Amino acid sequence: QSALTQPASVSGSPGQSITISCTGTSSDVGGYNYVSWYQQHPGKVPKLMIYDVSNRPSGVSNRFSGSKSGNTASLTISGLQAEDEADYYCSSFTSSSTRVFGTGTKVTVL
Amino acid sequence: EVQLVQSGAEVKKPGESLKISCKGSGYNFTIYWIAWVRQMPGKGLEWMGIIYPGDSGTRYSPSFQGQVTISADKSISTAFLQWSSLKASDTAMYYCVKQLRYYDSSNSDCWGQGTLVTVSS
Numbered sequence: 001q002s003a004l005t006q007p008a009s010v011s012g013s014p015g016q017s018i019t020i021s022c023t024g025t026s027s028d029v030g031g032y033n034y035v036s037w038y039q040q041h042p043g044k045v046p047k048l049m050i051y052d053v054s055n056r057p058s059g060v061s062n063r064f065s066g067s068k069s070g071n072t073a074s075l076t077i078s079g080l081q082a083e084d085e086a087d088y089y090c091s092s093f094t095s096s097s098t099r100v101f102g103t104g105t106k107v108t109v110l
Numbered sequence: 111e112v113q114l115v116q117s118g119a120e121v122k123k124p125g126e127s128l129k130i131s132c133k134g135s136g137y138n139f140t141i142y143w144i145a146w147v148r149q150m151p152g153k154g155l156e157w158m159g160i161i162y163p164g165d166s167g168t169r170y171s172p173s174f175q176g177q178v179t180i181s182a183d184k185s186i187s188t189a190f191l192q193w194s195s196l197k198a199s200d201t202a203m204y205y206c207v208k209q210l211r212y213y214d215s216s217n218s219d220c221w222g223q224g225t226l227v228t229v230s231s
């Protein structure tokens with residue numbers, strides 16, 4: 001069961017929008033609408049940002065949005081802010097009835 | 111307040127056994143799944159497995175099947191992650207996560223603070 005593929009890094013200037021991709025297979029991302037996204041600041045506990053592909057938990061800014069097309073899910077951060085600088089991980093349910101995380105993406109705010 | 115409180119940091123030698131814990135409070139422990147997630151130093155998140163405390167049903171990632179044991183004692187609202195023989199490569203931060211559904215996160219998720227396990231001779 002391989003980790004989902006994410007770009008190692010994505011950067012953007014304050015106010016811009018960035019998109020992080022998460023590529024899997026038809027046995028995970030493509031087969032289910034059960035993709036989540038997590039934000040992790042250095043030394044901190046991960047925080048859930050998106051679940052079920054595009055749902056935001058209460059308290060999460062609407063600048064964060066999720067989508068999916070085929071075997072690739074995406075997290076878009078609009079109106080990029082300094083506090084968004086962190087690592088981001090996707091996760092998907094799999095055909096083995098387990099879950100798998102992505103490789104992680106470091107977001108840098110220029 | 112819903113909380114998951116994990117046991118403290120551990121320093122162990124290769125070959126030793128270890129059992130770390132995750133105690134839930136503020137909610138009905140038996141009807142939420144508890145997942146375990148590994149994060150090796152400077153690396154990403156890895157999903158290890160999950161348990162349903164109500165009936166102790168478990169599911170393991172193929173990468174961790176046979177390497178660790180996940181259990182729970184609902185009488186004390188506590189889930190456990192254990193190793194019978196630690197290796198240096200088990201050095202990592204381990205998180206427990208409360209989940210309503212085994213197949214995805216949801217608004218009711220809650221993470222423990224993490225337990226750092228260091229395995230060194």
